[in-house]
Amino acid sequence: HREPLGAGQLERALCQANDVDAQMEQLVGLLELSEGERRLRHLLVALFQEVFSEFFPSCSVLPFGSSVNGFDAHGCDLDLLLDLEPTKSLQSSARGSPGAEESILSDIDLASASPPELLELVAAVLRRCVPGVRRVHAVPTARRPVVKFSHKQSGLAGDISVDNRLALHNTRFLRLCGEADERVRPLGYAVRLWAKQQGLAGNPAGGGPLLTNYALTLLVLFFLQTRSPPVLPAVAQLRELAGDEDRVVVAGWDCSFPRDAALLEPSANSESPSSLLAEFFRVFGDFDFSGQVLSLREGRALPLPEAGELFKQGSLNLQDPFELSHNVAANVTEKTAARLGHCCRAAAKYCRSLQYRCKSTKGRGWGLARLFQPGAVEPGAGAASFLISIPVPAPWCPEEPGGGFKEICAGIAFVLRDVLRCSCTPGKPPKQLGAPRAGQSLPQDPVGGKEPPGDTAGVEEEPLQPPTASKRPQPDGTDGAAPPRAKRPRVNGPEQEEEEDEEEEEVVASWSCTVWHHVWTGRRRLRRQLLHGASPEEPEEGGDSLELEQKVSEAIVQHEGAARPPEPLLRFEASARLAGGGRREPRVLLRLTPSPAPGPLFRDFFHFLQAFLPPALRRRLGWGPGAAP
Numbered sequence: 001h002r003e004p005l006g007a008g009q010l011e012r013a014l015c016q017a018n019d020v021d022a023q024m025e026q027l028v029g030l031l032e033l034s035e036g037e038r039r040l041r042h043l044l045v046a047l048f049q050e051v052f053s054e055f056f057p058s059c060s061v062l063p064f065g066s067s068v069n070g071f072d073a074h075g076c077d078l079d080l081l082l083d084l085e086p087t088k089s090l091q092s093s094a095r096g097s098p099g100a101e102e103s104i105l106s107d108i109d110l111a112s113a114s115p116p117e118l119l120e121l122v123a124a125v126l127r128r129c130v131p132g133v134r135r136v137h138a139v140p141t142a143r144r145p146v147v148k149f150s151h152k153q154s155g156l157a158g159d160i161s162v163d164n165r166l167a168l169h170n171t172r173f174l175r176l177c178g179e180a181d182e183r184v185r186p187l188g189y190a191v192r193l194w195a196k197q198q199g200l201a202g203n204p205a206g207g208g209p210l211l212t213n214y215a216l217t218l219l220v221l222f223f224l225q226t227r228s229p230p231v232l233p234a235v236a237q238l239r240e241l242a243g244d245e246d247r248v249v250v251a252g253w254d255c256s257f258p259r260d261a262a263l264l265e266p267s268a269n270s271e272s273p274s275s276l277l278a279e280f281f282r283v284f285g286d287f288d289f290s291g292q293v294l295s296l297r298e299g300r301a302l303p304l305p306e307a308g309e310l311f312k313q314g315s316l317n318l319q320d321p322f323e324l325s326h327n328v329a330a331n332v333t334e335k336t337a338a339r340l341g342h343c344c345r346a347a348a349k350y351c352r353s354l355q356y357r358c359k360s361t362k363g364r365g366w367g368l369a370r371l372f373q374p375g376a377v378e379p380g381a382g383a384a385s386f387l388i389s390i391p392v393p394a395p396w397c398p399e400e401p402g403g404g405f406k407e408i409c410a411g412i413a414f415v416l417r418d419v420l421r422c423s424c425t426p427g428k429p430p431k432q433l434g435a436p437r438a439g440q441s442l443p444q445d446p447v448g449g450k451e452p453p454g455d456t457a458g459v460e461e462e463p464l465q466p467p468t469a470s471k472r473p474q475p476d477g478t479d480g481a482a483p484p485r486a487k488r489p490r491v492n493g494p495e496q497e498e499e500e501d502e503e504e505e506e507v508v509a510s511w512s513c514t515v516w517h518h519v520w521t522g523r524r525r526l527r528r529q530l531l532h533g534a535s536p537e538e539p540e541e542g543g544d545s546l547e548l549e550q551k552v553s554e555a556i557v558q559h560e561g562a563a564r565p566p567e568p569l570l571r572f573e574a575s576a577r578l579a580g581g582g583r584r585e586p587r588v589l590l591r592l593t594p595s596p597a598p599g600p601l602f603r604d605f606f607h608f609l610q611a612f613l614p615p616a617l618r619r620r621l622g623w624g625p626g627a628a629p
């Protein structure tokens with residue numbers, strides 16, 4: 001069982017593609033289940049089938065949802081239907097026959113059992129009889145009651161529902177659409193991942209205010225039905241193409257459509273996947289979600305009354321393609337619907353930019369990579385920033401104004417400028433260097449209570465939060481997303497001004513930095529060459545001799561042609577402040593805010609700097625382990 005890909009890995013892989021269409025194709029390959037993962041799911045289904053057949057003769061265990069609908073992703077859950085209809089018929093025909101009393105079926109009358117009773121029975125079988133299954137619990141109150149479980153060896157999470165045959169058909173419908181045109185899956189994967197990153201989708205089975213993946217996929221399919229010419233046919237047209245063997249009615253709803261995508265006419269639409277994605281955002285960025293019904297059956301938006309009286313109107317009206325009285329987005333709140341529109345508009349704007357369409361030659365995020373960064377394409381969202389936390393030996397903790405902090409800041413600038421050959425010009429002149437006022441405690445470390453590992457530098461990349469979540473208050477008085485020196489809007493009056501001055505004290509030094517050379521690559525080899533093998537010990541990154549480190553950087557600069565390239569590799573703002581206090585070690589927090597938004601190149605530089613800077617600084621300032629200044 002594979003873990004979902006890390007954001008960095010995905011981003012790096014996408015950035016290597018040549019254009020956005022290639023990124024979209026690659027995205028599917030990066031996310032979809034491997035053969036091994038599929039096999040494992042088949043084995044699990046077979047295991048469940050074997051066990052449940054013992055208790056419910058002739059029952060079937062059938063997978064639905066993302067494991068089989070063509071929109072699978074590493075780690076997606078395993079949705080299973082336990083179909084007891086054949087068992088019920090068997091039970092009713094066996095009633096009164098000899099031997100029926102001894103049969104296991106005599107325990108419970110399936111036809112008259114209440115859904116919670118059935119669920120408890122299923123849960124009991126799972127708990128007691130299926131090896132490796134854990135955390136079994138029934139959720140009888142959901143719209144579609146399920147028993148949840150997880151599988152220990154594979155880490156898979158799953159749901160078993162009873163009596164939800166519609167799910168089999170809507171799963172088959174999604175699958176058919178994915179097979180009908182090769183642009184459907186790339187678009188579905190891109191929109192699903194984007195929505196997840198924006199915090200618009202994710203909660204399973206409509207339990208919360210967000211869109212389910214099912215609803216989101218239907219939104220994509222609806223969009224494709226409504227292109228001109230259409231990429232996908234409406235469900236009503238599919239019904240016309242259904243053969244006799246495809247005709248089915250489930251719970252009164254017509255679920256007839258062809259099983260085989262080869263029966264469908266190829267689409268006359270020739271839009272590329274990347275322009276379809278841009279159009280998806282444009283169309284839904286400016287869509288009246290609450291005033292009409294998105295009908296996949298008709299392949300167009302309908303006036304609200306046409307959905308019928310039973311249809312539960314809401315902030316987003318998306319009609320199930322088969323169960324026509326069901327609004328699959330009935331759970332979506334007004335706020336989520338508004339955010340969907342807002343995020344679509346921001347994404348549409350980004351899709352018009354060069355950063356979307358053109359591969360970056362400087363290692364910056366472009367195309368999908370940038371689209372998937374939470375908040376990165378949101379107008380007004382703060383820049384992502386990265387934090388390096390440097391523990392300060394106790395005697396350096398400045399009790400008095402200026403006591404030590406000035407030197408620490410000078411040390412940081414020295415390492416950036418003189419050791420790593422970056423340009424580094426002071427930002428806003430440092431205020432109130434160093435010391436908090438008497439009686440004022442040091443600001444607490446914002447790293448969320450997590451102690452950095454080891455005794456050297458602790459580093460934390462600030463989580464890239466969706467815009468709403470990033471508004472959590474930070475101890476530095478900003479909202480966590482704003483650039484380091486952002487001020488709150490001024491309320492005016494001398495008192496407020498004074499208050500602001502106190503806030504400002506926390507940011508005590510800042511620089512604008514530019515990186516011109518790949519000074520973070522190949523250092524180890526150069527270090528060894530420069531030492532001519534003189535030192536038997538591998539020198540510590542940045543900690544051995546700053547003179548040597550300067551020579552290493554010089555060699556890299558020479559190797560790259562000595563002159564500065566016309567364009568820098570990276571730019572970022574850096575700001576340093578003191579944190580810690582209370583029971584926490586005093587430390588200097590260095591915040592790097594790259595602009596434009598960070599790509600893989602910046603991340604590589606950052607990871608290098610987080611290891612390099614603290615020991616280099618220790619050496620510069622003469623701190624041995626536990627050394628006093």
Ligand code: ATP
Nearest residue numbers: 065066076077167170171205206212213214215328
């Ligand atoms: P995930 O990777 O999130 O599990 P998924 O493709 O399995 O994605 P889900 O949203 O879990 O999508 O949906 C699985 C099945 O559950 C769908 O095929 C559908 O039958 C049913 N379902 C999910 N959400 C809804 C909903 N809002 N209304 C009706 N049925 C739903």
Ligand code: MG
Nearest residue numbers: 065066077079
């Ligand atoms: Mg699912």
